[in-house]
Amino acid sequence: MPDSLPHQGEAAPHQGEAAEETAEPPQSAPPQSAKAPDPATRRLIDTDRYAIDAPESRAGTSLVEEARRALEEEGCVVLRDFVRPEALARMTAEGRARAGRAHYNRTRTNPYSSDDDPSLPADHPARTFLERTNGFVAGDLLEPETEIRRLYHDPALRQFIARCMGVETLYEYADPLAGLVINVLKPGCQHPWHFDNNDFIVTLLTQKADGGGAFEYCPNLREPDDQNIPGVKAVLGGTRAPVKRLDLQAGDLQIFYGRNSLHRVTRIEGARERHTVILGYAEEPGQIAGAARTKRLFGRVSDAHLEADARGRTRDAA
Ligand SMILES: O=C(O)CCC(=O)C(=O)O
Ligand SMILES: [Fe+2]
Numbered sequence: 001m002p003d004s005l006p007h008q009g010e011a012a013p014h015q016g017e018a019a020e021e022t023a024e025p026p027q028s029a030p031p032q033s034a035k036a037p038d039p040a041t042r043r044l045i046d047t048d049r050y051a052i053d054a055p056e057s058r059a060g061t062s063l064v065e066e067a068r069r070a071l072e073e074e075g076c077v078v079l080r081d082f083v084r085p086e087a088l089a090r091m092t093a094e095g096r097a098r099a100g101r102a103h104y105n106r107t108r109t110n111p112y113s114s115d116d117d118p119s120l121p122a123d124h125p126a127r128t129f130l131e132r133t134n135g136f137v138a139g140d141l142l143e144p145e146t147e148i149r150r151l152y153h154d155p156a157l158r159q160f161i162a163r164c165m166g167v168e169t170l171y172e173y174a175d176p177l178a179g180l181v182i183n184v185l186k187p188g189c190q191h192p193w194h195f196d197n198n199d200f201i202v203t204l205l206t207q208k209a210d211g212g213g214a215f216e217y218c219p220n221l222r223e224p225d226d227q228n229i230p231g232v233k234a235v236l237g238g239t240r241a242p243v244k245r246l247d248l249q250a251g252d253l254q255i256f257y258g259r260n261s262l263h264r265v266t267r268i269e270g271a272r273e274r275h276t277v278i279l280g281y282a283e284e285p286g287q288i289a290g291a292a293r294t295k296r297l298f299g300r301v302s303d304a305h306l307e308a309d310a311r312g313r314t315r316d317a318a
Contacts, residue, residue: 041156044087044147050079052160067164067255074219075257077164078246082253083151083204090147092250095182095206095275098142102135102184103299111194111232111262125232130192135184138177138298139280151204152180152279161202161281164255173280175288177298177305182206185213185274190267193236195222196258202279203256205248210270217256217263218242224260235262288313 037053045052051059070077083091108129110116120127142149151157152172162170173179185191187209218235221242222228235242248254256263268274280287289297291305 038154038156040150041154044083044151044154045157046081046084050082053156055159055163064160064163068166071164071255071257074244075261076217076219076244076246077255078248079253080249081251083251085251087147087151088206088251091151091204091277092206092275094142094146094148095137095184095277098137098182099135099184099273099275101141102137102182103297104133104135105296106131106133108132109192109194111192111236113194113197123233125229125236128236131190132192133186133189134191135186135189136297137182137184138300139180140176140302142180142182148182148206148277149180151277157279158281161255165200167283170281170283171285171287173282173287174285175280175294175304176302177294177300178289179280181278181280183276183278185209185265185268185276187268187271187273189274191265193232193262193264195260195262199259199283200255200257202281203254204277204279205250205252205254205275206277207273207275208248208250209268209274210272212266212269213274214266215246215248215254215263216243216266217246217258217261219244219261221262222260232262286313 037047041047041053047053051057051063054060055064067077109132110126110129112126114126116129117126158170158172162168221231221235231242246254265274288304288308291301291309294301294305
């Protein structure tokens with residue numbers, strides 16, 4: 001199992017698949033030309049502070065430059081108070097109204113989301129399994145008229161994230177359940193130290209926990225050709241030196257590259273749940289998870305997942 005998220009790690013079609021198999025029409029082709037700022041974008045996002053709707057402007061270009069630098073150096077950028085207060089209030093209410101319908105997964109996981117390997121020494125990080133409990137509200141519970149879904153489909157936002165990442169185009173997922181989700185962490189839940197199996201994640205906190213629920217990460221703790229096992233072991237053992245801690249507030253947007261930066265969400269304390277919207281974008285169109293994985297994450301599947309499996313489009317076809 002990769003990380004808990006319904007992200008492109010497993011959902012991605014096999015590398016090197018025939019072009020016609022992967023070249024499905026994107027969910028929504030992002031318009032590439034510059035155009036007049038969209039009032040819908042301005043209503044949702046604090047464009048006075050974050051000029052994502054004026055990419056050619058001085059403010060727009062320096063915003064992207066700064067975000068790009070943070071992503072290159074730290075693998076993380078946080079845009080504080082990204083969503084306007086009125087829109088955030090509605091998003092928080094939308095999350096609260098649907099949190100009871102979250103599907104929960106309780107597992108024990110190591111930092112690599114891999115199976116146990118008894119050939120390794122007992123104190124190897126790959127043999128350190130910690131409890132993880134995660135709830136997901138599936139995307140089909142977020143109707144078209146919700147603010148959360150409007151934000152997800154905002155073309156200016158998607159193009160802005162693509163520019164920050166230095167990629168030409170991002171696509172929405174083709175997955176009706178996993179494209180847009182709310183991650184619900186109840187009191188007592190945690191997401192222990194791990195590396196992601198996908199390249200990036202875009203999140204918006206809509207409700208902060210009373211206590212705990214902090215996002216901690218160790219920028220580039222490993223590299224593609226160096227697992228840095230001693231470094232990982234040290235962090236699991238409590239070393240704080242490489243650890244950065246983000247005090248995210250509701251309304252903050254985060255872009256995070258989690259493949260090589262060990263990270264976690266600390267255990268939720270107090271009575272209030274932590275709600276995070278996960279905006280599923282991908283560099284390839286047509287991303288959809290298989291039925292087995294979908295069933296695990298959401299407790300159900302849609303016809304689209306079964307059809308994708310039938311066409312051999314997913315990695316976890318049962
Ligand atoms: O909820 C978060 O802030 C990040 C969660 C995470 O790291 C993950 O689901 O892979
Ligand atoms: Fe993660």
